[in-house]
Each structure stands twice: as C-alpha cells, then as structure tokens.
Amino acid sequence: MNYAMVGYSGKMGKEITETFSEAGHRLVVKADENGIEEFGTPEVVIDFSRPEALKTTIELCKKYSAGLVIGTTALKEEDFEALRELSKTVPVVQSFNFSIGINVMLKILPELSNLLKDWDAEIIETHHRFKKDAPSGTAILLKNSLNKDVPTHSVRIGGIPGDHVVIFGNLGETIEIKHHAISRKVFAIGALRAAEFILKNKKPGFYTFSQILEGGI
Amino acid sequence: MNYAMVGYSGKMGKEITETFSEAGHRLVVKADENGIEEFGTPEVVIDFSRPEALKTTIELCKKYSAGLVIGTTALKEEDFEALRELSKTVPVVQSFNFSIGINVMLKILPELSNLLKDWDAEIIETHHRFKKDAPSGTAILLKNSLNKDVPTHSVRIGGIPGDHVVIFGNLGETIEIKHHAISRKVFAIGALRAAEFILKNKKPGFYTFSQILEGGI
Amino acid sequence: MNYAMVGYSGKMGKEITETFSEAGHRLVVKADENGIEEFGTPEVVIDFSRPEALKTTIELCKKYSAGLVIGTTALKEEDFEALRELSKTVPVVQSFNFSIGINVMLKILPELSNLLKDWDAEIIETHHRFKKDAPSGTAILLKNSLNKDVPTHSVRIGGIPGDHVVIFGNLGETIEIKHHAISRKVFAIGALRAAEFILKNKKPGFYTFSQILEGGI
Amino acid sequence: MNYAMVGYSGKMGKEITETFSEAGHRLVVKADENGIEEFGTPEVVIDFSRPEALKTTIELCKKYSAGLVIGTTALKEEDFEALRELSKTVPVVQSFNFSIGINVMLKILPELSNLLKDWDAEIIETHHRFKKDAPSGTAILLKNSLNKDVPTHSVRIGGIPGDHVVIFGNLGETIEIKHHAISRKVFAIGALRAAEFILKNKKPGFYTFSQILEGGI
Numbered sequence: 001m002n003y004a005m006v007g008y009s010g011k012m013g014k015e016i017t018e019t020f021s022e023a024g025h026r027l028v029v030k031a032d033e034n035g036i037e038e039f040g041t042p043e044v045v046i047d048f049s050r051p052e053a054l055k056t057t058i059e060l061c062k063k064y065s066a067g068l069v070i071g072t073t074a075l076k077e078e079d080f081e082a083l084r085e086l087s088k089t090v091p092v093v094q095s096f097n098f099s100i101g102i103n104v105m106l107k108i109l110p111e112l113s114n115l116l117k118d119w120d121a122e123i124i125e126t127h128h129r130f131k132k133d134a135p136s137g138t139a140i141l142l143k144n145s146l147n148k149d150v151p152t153h154s155v156r157i158g159g160i161p162g163d164h165v166v167i168f169g170n171l172g173e174t175i176e177i178k179h180h181a182i183s184r185k186v187f188a189i190g191a192l193r194a195a196e197f198i199l200k201n202k203k204p205g206f207y208t209f210s211q212i213l214e215g216g217i
Numbered sequence: 218m219n220y221a222m223v224g225y226s227g228k229m230g231k232e233i234t235e236t237f238s239e240a241g242h243r244l245v246v247k248a249d250e251n252g253i254e255e256f257g258t259p260e261v262v263i264d265f266s267r268p269e270a271l272k273t274t275i276e277l278c279k280k281y282s283a284g285l286v287i288g289t290t291a292l293k294e295e296d297f298e299a300l301r302e303l304s305k306t307v308p309v310v311q312s313f314n315f316s317i318g319i320n321v322m323l324k325i326l327p328e329l330s331n332l333l334k335d336w337d338a339e340i341i342e343t344h345h346r347f348k349k350d351a352p353s354g355t356a357i358l359l360k361n362s363l364n365k366d367v368p369t370h371s372v373r374i375g376g377i378p379g380d381h382v383v384i385f386g387n388l389g390e391t392i393e394i395k396h397h398a399i400s401r402k403v404f405a406i407g408a409l410r411a412a413e414f415i416l417k418n419k420k421p422g423f424y425t426f427s428q429i430l431e432g433g434i
Numbered sequence: 435m436n437y438a439m440v441g442y443s444g445k446m447g448k449e450i451t452e453t454f455s456e457a458g459h460r461l462v463v464k465a466d467e468n469g470i471e472e473f474g475t476p477e478v479v480i481d482f483s484r485p486e487a488l489k490t491t492i493e494l495c496k497k498y499s500a501g502l503v504i505g506t507t508a509l510k511e512e513d514f515e516a517l518r519e520l521s522k523t524v525p526v527v528q529s530f531n532f533s534i535g536i537n538v539m540l541k542i543l544p545e546l547s548n549l550l551k552d553w554d555a556e557i558i559e560t561h562h563r564f565k566k567d568a569p570s571g572t573a574i575l576l577k578n579s580l581n582k583d584v585p586t587h588s589v590r591i592g593g594i595p596g597d598h599v600v601i602f603g604n605l606g607e608t609i610e611i612k613h614h615a616i617s618r619k620v621f622a623i624g625a626l627r628a629a630e631f632i633l634k635n636k637k638p639g640f641y642t643f644s645q646i647l648e649g650g651i
Numbered sequence: 652m653n654y655a656m657v658g659y660s661g662k663m664g665k666e667i668t669e670t671f672s673e674a675g676h677r678l679v680v681k682a683d684e685n686g687i688e689e690f691g692t693p694e695v696v697i698d699f700s701r702p703e704a705l706k707t708t709i710e711l712c713k714k715y716s717a718g719l720v721i722g723t724t725a726l727k728e729e730d731f732e733a734l735r736e737l738s739k740t741v742p743v744v745q746s747f748n749f750s751i752g753i754n755v756m757l758k759i760l761p762e763l764s765n766l767l768k769d770w771d772a773e774i775i776e777t778h779h780r781f782k783k784d785a786p787s788g789t790a791i792l793l794k795n796s797l798n799k800d801v802p803t804h805s806v807r808i809g810g811i812p813g814d815h816v817v818i819f820g821n822l823g824e825t826i827e828i829k830h831h832a833i834s835r836k837v838f839a840i841g842a843l844r845a846a847e848f849i850l851k852n853k854k855p856g857f858y859t860f861s862q863i864l865e866g867g868i
Contacts, residue, residue: 101390104332108325115321120563120591128605129554153587157554158603159833169592171562172403173318178393182810183834186389213332337780337808345822346771370804374771375820376616386809388779399593400617535824538766542759549755549864606837607752610829620823647766 001199004029004042004066006057007049012071012184016046019188020195029064031056042066044195048098048187054079058086067091067198069191071098073137087206091198095209097138098190101179102164103210109145109166109177116175119168121146126155126163138164161186218416221246221259221283223274224266229288229401233263236405237412246281248273259283261412265404271296275303284308284415286408288315290354304423308415312426313354315407318396319381320427323362326383326394330363333392336385338363343372343380355381378403435633438463438476438500440491441483446505446618450480453622454629463498465490476500478629482532482621488513492520501525501632503625505532507571521640525632529643531572532624535613536598537644543579543600543611550609553602555580560589560597572598595620652850655680655693655717657708658700663722663835667697670839671846680715682707693717695846699749699838705730709737718742718849720842722749724788738857742849746860748789749841752830753815754861759828760796760817767826770819772797777806777814789815812837 003020007013008030017027028040032049036056042064047057048071061068067090070083075094083092097103113121125139134154135143142164143150165178190209197212220237224230225247234244245257249266253273259281264274265288278285284307287300300309314320330338342356351371352360359381360367379398384391398404407426414429437454441447442464451461462474466483470490476498481491482505495502501524504517509528517526531537547555559573568588569577576598577584599612624643631646654671658664659681668678679691683700687707693715698708699722712719718741721734726745734743748754764772776790785805786794793815794801816829841860848863 099390100387101333101385101392104329104392107332108329111328112321112325115324116318122589122591124558124587124589126601151589153558153589155556155558155585155587155601157556157601158608159605159836160603160608161833167560167589167591169594170317171593172399172406173316174395174397174399174592174594175318175322176393176395176397178391178395180391180393182386182389182391182812185810189387189389339806339808341775341804341806343818368806370775370806372773372775372802372804372818374773374818374825376619376822377820377825378616384777384806384808386811388810391809391811399595533824534821535767535819535826538763538826541766542763545762546755546759549758550752602752603833604751604840606833606840607750608829608831608833609752609755610827610831612825612827612829614825614827616820616823616825623821623823 001025001043001195002028002040003195004031004045004060004064006031006045006047006053006060008032010049012048012187015184016048016188016191019185019192023192029060031060044069044198046191046195047072048191051075051079054082058082061086061090065090067202069093069194069198071095071187071191084206087204089204091201091203091205091207093194093198093207093209093212097141098187098194098209099179099181100190100193100213101186102138103213105177105179106141106145106210109142110147112168112177113146113148116168119170121148121150121166121168123150123152124155124165124167125152126157126160128159128161129156131156136162136164138162142166218242218260218412219245219257220412221248221262221277221281223248223262223264223270223277225249227266229265229404232401233265233405233408236402236409240409246277248277261286261415263408263412264289265408268292268296271299275299278303278307282307284419285310286411286415287311288313288404288408291350301423304421306421308418308420308422308424310411310415310424310426310429313358315404315411315426316396316398317407317430319355319358320430322394322396323358323427326359326362327364329385329394330365333385336387338365338367338383338385340367340369341372341382341384342369343374343377345376345378346373348373353379353381355379359383435459435477435629436462436474437629438465438479438494438498440465440479440481440487440494442466444483446482446621449618450482450622450625453619453626457626463494465494478503478632480625480629481506482625485509485513488516492516495520495524499524503527503628503632505529505621505625518640521638523638525635525637525639525641527628527632527641527643527646531575532621532628532643533613533615534624534627534647535620536572537647539611539613540575540579540644541648543576544581546602546611547580547582550602553604555582555584555600555602557584557586558589558599558601559586560591560594562593562595563590565590570596570598572596576600652676652694652846653679653691654846655682655696655711655715657682657696657698657704657711659683661700663699663838666835667699667839667842670836670843674843680711682711695720695849697842697846698723699842702726702730705733709733712737712741716741718853720744720845720849722746722838722842735857738855740855742852742854742856742858744845744849744858744860744863748792749838749845749860750830750832751841751844751864752837753789753792754864756828756830757792757796757861758865760793761798763819763828764797764799767819770821772799772801772817772819774801774803775806775816775818776803777808777811779810779812780807782807787813787815789813793817
C-alpha cells in the first residue's frame with residue numbers, strides 16, 4: 001500500500017516506517033514539525049505523534065480520501081469529535097494501545113477474573129526510568145477489566161519498554177498472566193494490522209483496535 | 218465418608234489422607250506396594266499413585282461398589298479402556314490435574330490460542346527431582362488445549378510441587394500464562410471435591426474434573 | 435543425633451521434627467506451653483518459637499551441655515545478652531532467617547550491587563494474605579545488603595510462603611535474582627545444617643547462620 | 652572520540668553508531684561490503700561484523716594507530732593470531748559477548764554454584780525464532796561457569812533478543828538468576844565501555860571484556 005506518516009522523524013515514526021517497509025509498503029507522504037513532503041497518493045495515513053498534529057493529519061485524509069490509523073495518546077473530547085466527523089467519509093481506527101497482546105489480555109481478563117472471583121489479585125507494571133506517570137495507562141485499563149479494585153505496583157528500571165503482570169492467588173495456587181513488550185515494534189505491528197484492515201474494508205466508520213482484532217466487522 | 222486410599226504411603230497419599238481426615242472422613246482401606254489392609258467398607262476409592270496399581274484399584278471399586286477418584290498420570294489407552302468399562306457400574310472422576318487453577322487455564326487457553334494463532338507458543342513445566350515422567354500429564358493437557366503441537370520443556374528441580382507456563386510470542390511482544398501450585402495440598406483439596414461429588418451424585422459414569430467444576434451435571 | 439525441640443507443637447516445630455526424623459535423628463526432649471517431656475540426653479536444642487520460651491531453652495542447654503540452634507524472631511537486646519552468656523559454655527547458632535538461599539543471596543548481593551552500581555535497582559517481595567508487616571524483614575535485609583536505598587514493593591497474595599526478587603537494570607539489559615521459599619521446610623533444612631555444624635564443631639561460641647554457610651570456622 | 656565503524660550498514664553497526672552518537676562521539680570512518688569512506692582520523696575502530704572483514708579492520712587500526720573493539724563471533728585460531736599480533740602495537744578488546752550483565756553473571760556464577768553445590772541446577776535460554784543454533788553460545792558459557800553439567804532448555808519464541816535463566820533448587824527453596832537483553836543496544840553499550848577503556852588506557856595489549864569490567868588493569 002501507499003501510506004502517509006505523520007510524525008515521521010519521531011521514535012514511533014521511525015519504528016512504523018521500518019515495519020511498513022519490511023512488509024513491502026511505500027511511504028509516499030512524510031510529515032513532521034518541519035513540514036510535509038508529498039511524493040504520491042496515500043491510501044492510509046498513520047499518526048502516532050501528538051494531539052497538535054491532528055489538524056494536519058485530518059487534512060491529509062480529506063485531501064487523499066485516505067483511511068486513518070491513529071495511536072496518539074492524550075486526545076481530548078474535541079479531538080474525538082473531529083475524528084468521528086472524519087469517520088463519516090473514511091475508515092478511522094483509533095486506540096490508546098495498538099499492542100495486539102494487551103488487547104487480547106483485555107478481552108480475556110474479565111472472564112478470568114470472574115472464574116477466580118474469590119482469589120486475591122494484584123498488578124505489577126514495569127517501565128523504563130524515563131516514564132513519569134504511574135501507574136501506566138495500560139495498568140489502569142487492565143485493572144478496569146478485572147471489575148474490582150486491586151493494588152497496583154509500578155517498577156521503574158533502566159530501559160524496559162513495558163511489562164504488565166496480573167497475579168491471582170488463593171491458599172493453594174496462583175495464576176499469572178503477563179504481557180511483555182519486546183520493543184516499540186509491537187505498536188508498529190498493530191498499526192500495520194489496522195492499516196491492512198482499512199485497505200480490505202474501505203467502509204467509512206469509527207473502529208477501535210479491539211474491534212478489528214475480534215474480526216467479524 | 219469411608220474411603221480407600223491406594224498409594225497410601227506415597228507423598229500424595231499422605232497429603233490426601235491428611236486433607237480427608239481434616240474434613241472428618243474415615244480411611245477404611247489402605248493399599249500400597251506392600252499389600253492391602255481392609256478395616257471397613259469404602260464408598261469411594263482414591264488413587265493418585267502409579268499405573269501399575271490400577272488393577273488393584275479397579276478390583277477394590279468392584280468389590281465394594283465404590284466410586285473412583287483417579288489422578289494417576291501416565292495412564293495408557295488400555296488403562297482408559299479399563300476405567301471406561303468400570304464407569305458403567307460406578308462413578309469415575311479422572312483428571313491428570315485436580316487443581317482448580319489448571320482447570321481454569323484449560324478453559325481459557327483454547328480462546329487465547331485462537332486469538333494468538335499466528336504467534337509462536339511453547340510450554341515449560343517444572344517439577345521436583347523425584348518426578349519420573351516427562352512431560353507432565355498436565356503439560357500434555359495444556360498442549361492439547363492449544364489445538365496445535367508446541368515444544369514442551371521439562372525442568373526437574375529440588376522440591377517444586379508443579380509449575381506450568383505457556384508462552385506465546387510474536388516479533389514485538391509475548392504473553393505468558395503461568396500456573397504455580399504452592400503445595401500438593403491443592404491436589405488433595407481437588408480430590409476431596411471430586412469425592413464429595415461422587416457421594417452426592419452416585420450415578421455411574423466417566424467424569425472429568427473440569428465437568429465437576431463447571432457444575433450442571 | 436539426639437535433639438530437644440522447644441515449641442514442639444507449633445507449625446515450625448512440626449516441620450523441623452519431620453525434617454530431623456527423615457535425616458535419622460532422634461527427638462529426646464519435647465517442650466511446649468504445656469510442659470516438658472524428657473526421654474534422653476539431647477546434644478542440640480532447637481528453638482524456633484517465641485521469645486517467652488527462651489528461659490526454658492537456656493535451662494535445657496545448661497542442664498545437658500547441649501548446643502543451641504535459635505531461629506526465634508523479635509528477640510530483644512536482653513535476650514541476646516542471655517544468648518551470648520550461654521555461648522561461653524556451648525555453641526549457639528542464631529539467625530532471623532535460616533533459609534540457606536536467602537543467606538547465600540545476602541552474601542552475593544553486595545558484590546553484585548557493586549558491579550552494577552550505576553544500574554537502577556528495585557525489590558519485590560510477595561507473601562500470603564495473612565502477613566501483616568510490609569516490607570518483610572527479609573526484604574529489609576536484602577535492601578541493606580545493596581548498600582543503597584531502593585524502592586521496595588510488597589505483594590500480598592493467597593498462601594505464598596515468601597518470594598523475594600531484586601531487579602537491576604540499565605538501558606539495555608536487566609539482571610534479576612529471585613529467592614522462592616517452597617514451604618516452611620526451607621527453614622527446617624537450615625536448622626538441620628546448623629545442628630550438624632554444632633555436632634562437628636562443639637566449640638563454645640556465638641555463630642550466625644551466615645558464618646556457618648561460609649565455612650572455615 | 653573519533654571512531655571507525657566496520658560493518659556500518661548492518662544491524663549491530665547501526666545500533667553502535669546510534670549509541671556512540673548519543674554519547675557525543677564522531678564517526679569518521681565508515682566501512683561495509685561496498686567500501687570505505689574516510690572523513691577523519693579514528694582513535695578507535697569498532698567491528699561487530701563478520702570474520703571476512705577482519706583484514707580491513709586490522710589495516711585501519713595500523714594505518715591510524717587506532718585501538719580495536721572486536722565483537723565478531725565465529726573467529727578462528729588464525730584470526731586470534733592476527734589480533735594478538737596487532738595487540739603488540741595497539742590495545743585490542745575482544746569478546747564473544749559484550750553485554751555487561753552476562754559478564755557480571757559469569758563472574759558471580761562460579762561462587763553461587765559453589766555455595767549451592769548440592770542443589771539441582773538447570774538453564775533455560777529463550778531467543779527469537781530466527782536463531783538457528785541451540786543452546787546459545789552464551790548458555791554454554793553460563794553452563795561452563797557452573798563447573799558442572801546441567802540440563803539446558805532452548806525456547807524459540809517470536810522476536811526475543813535473548814534471555815538466560817539459571818535455576819538452582821533444593822527441597823525447600825529455589826534461587827533464580829536471570830539475564831534479559833532488552834535490545835541489541837546492550838552490546839552497543841558494552842562496545843562503548845570498551846572504547847572508553849582504550850582511550851584512557853592506550854597501552855598496547857590483548858584484553859577481554861571481562862578484564863575491563865573487573866578494572867584494575
């Protein structure tokens with residue numbers, strides 16, 4: 001496919017570009033703070049940058065009638081309104097977490113938590129020393145999926161991209177379910193899957209990454 | 218209840234006897250390699266020993282019209298045939314693993330494996346140095362629940378009662394689901410639950426421990 | 435050896451008695467809150483009970499010129515004075531943690547911490563839901579052995595006897611060193627090793643469990 | 652420092668160049684299969700490529716009187732002879748594993764193995780699905796450092812850069828020591844440390860990475 005990358009020179013931008021290249025796709029529009037370079041007609045626009053870039057991103061989608069994969073965090077309600085408006089004309093896939101594994105855990109955990117409802121549960125999340133917020137947004141998503149409040153521990157060590165463990169236990173046994181992000185590539189692979197969904201699907205609409213994983217849309 | 222214990226002097230035999238005593242039940246038949254002592258009429262026979270003991274076990278069930286809880290591993294197809302034959306006249310509850318947690322994992326894993334069907338998967342099981350069979354019967358159950366063949370590693374270390382991990386991974390992330398038995402007591406508690414099911418139920422038939430946990434029989 | 439067990443009917447007392455029997459040793463004096471039974475002459479007295487029992491314990495040591503293995507926690511300075519006085523006439527081995535593994539970790543960690551002194555470090559300890567203090571005394575010992583202050587996380591889950599992990603990490607890698615207590619048996623095995631040291635050594639003196647493990651005394 | 656990079660366009664070459672740039676160093680000579688570009692005078696040459704590049708690497712060291720950091724694997728005895736000859740005139744740092752953590756583990760393990768000599772031990776190494784050899788060279792180094800033969804398990808999953816765990820256990824407890832490589836950056840950081848050693852030291856000689864970590868040279 002031909003795609004546009006907004007936030008081209010950032011760390012996620014580089015990771016996504018590398019992953020899409022390996023899959024044989026062509027980068028035809030590059031955008032970052034310094035401007036936009038256009039070499040071709042994108043079928044999909046990818047944006048994992050900052051809320052400030054959203055205006056540019058939406059303009060590109062409209063100009064080329066391209067679908068959108070958006071993984072930008074800290075979007076506000078007005079940003080969501082703009083994305084929903086856009087989704088009337090092109091397919092838009094949005095998530096705060098494009099890791100396939102975390103979305104699979106969010107799907108499994110409510111059932112697991114229900115089967116083990118009289119067991120204790122706690123969450124441990126581990127990230128690099130530069131992460132300032134604690135607990136991680138993902139740990140909060142996991143906790144919410146358990147349908148009960150559980151203690152959450154935040155470990156900050158070196159360069160760890162992101163590990164999340166949910167531990168359940170009774171007097172005789174424990175069950176742990178752990179997600180480990182090997183690298184930022186995890187999010188790039190998720191973006192690729194979302195972009196491929198858009199190419200196949202083409203129907204305008206607002207989709208979450210979880211819906212795509214579940215299929216049947 | 219009155220119960221018979223086959224493999225009375227083994228480690229699991231002692232654990233089960235202790236757990237059943239704490240619950241107020243009476244040991245009326247003891248069997249091990251050295252012979253059989255009979256002091257009363259058992260309603261249930263418990264056997265967590267070795268395949269070689271199966272003949273004695275089945276004879277005891279027939280002699281007393283007693284139900285059977287069998288947790289012996291490394292049973293062969295001919296052993297299963299003998300158990301199915303027995304189950305025409307008395308209730309038989311069989312499992313390679315009488316822990317609640319493992320049975321919860323067996324319920325969750327087919328769904329997880331399906332959601333992650335293009336990921337790699339491997340199993341690691343860790344048991345005490347005295348365990349002779351490898352892989353463990355539980356590891357085989359876990360593998361079968363994945364609906365694909367995956368490599369299985371058997372670690373034998375000191376006094377570990379039994380740990381099982383299923384690892385899934387793609388290029389960017391991994392998900393691990395791990396069961397840890399804190400002590401053998403977990404299996405004795407499961408055996409007790411199965412024996413109590415037999416006392417209430419009494420109907421001849423071949424039951425898995427999973428079916429009992431799910432209820433509705 | 436012939437040994438005396440103070441706190442005979444407690445959980446640790448039973449665990450130690452079982453471990454010593456398996457090793458072929460003979461229990462010749464039993465003491466608990468209900469009194470003392472003496473069947474023979476002990477060479478070693480074992481006490482893992484409560485500070486209140488210390489007087490009885492010391493009297494037994496004097497009466498039989500027996501060495502002492504003491505694992506009682508919450509000893510006060512006056513208790514230590516009484517033990518040091520006793521150690522002028524018989525060998526006394528004292529520790530707040532008779533696990534061989536934890537003592538090995540305490541020996542290794544200062545070196546590891548020094549080799550990794552520019553790495554981040556954190557500690558996670560996990561215990562059963564009934565443990566009231568946090569962090570565990572052992573976690574504090576581990577932290578002190580690192581010669582720097584590190585964040586410590588306390589997880590409370592089901593029936594876990596006690597796990598301790600020290601995680602070190604820089605931007606490119608992590609090293610974890612983890613101790614897992616399978617059961618109370620871990621402390622009984624340590625007590626056995628200390629008792630065997632006393633039998634071989636016989637020289638009066640006050641010894642820590644770490645010194646015994648290092649040998650060369 | 653000014654440095655030369657042999658194998659500039661390979662995955663390790665890119666990782667090292669990025670790490671050295673972040674530390675403020677200047678790449679003044681680039682070499683790969685397509686040729687050599689020279690923009691300045693290197694003080695150190697870095698080579699993590701293939702044995703075939705060794706001739707070029709040695710010529711660059713001689714031309715500029717530059718020290719060498721070499722992490723190439725599969726070197727033969729004749730290659731080592733050439734490196735030892737070179738080390739008469741410039742400092743040469745060689746290792747098959749430039750991870751600081753693995754070298755720290757290799758230093759600690761003989762002591763740990765000796766303290767736990769009557770415990771069981773096994774090794775589990777986990778790498779990406781593309782790794783063809785098993786067990787990993789690093790697992791073999793770890794096993795050798797234990798001074799006894801232990802079972803080694805090789806797990807191949809997705810994109811894992813490289814995890815190694817040594818598990819020790821007796822009947823009551825286990826100790827695990829685990830190394831986790833977050834990314835190839837681990838080796839780049841090691842190469843940087845070796846290059847900085849060369850700049851400070853300057854004395855000709857053949858050094859292993861372990862010797863540098865131990866200091867005191």
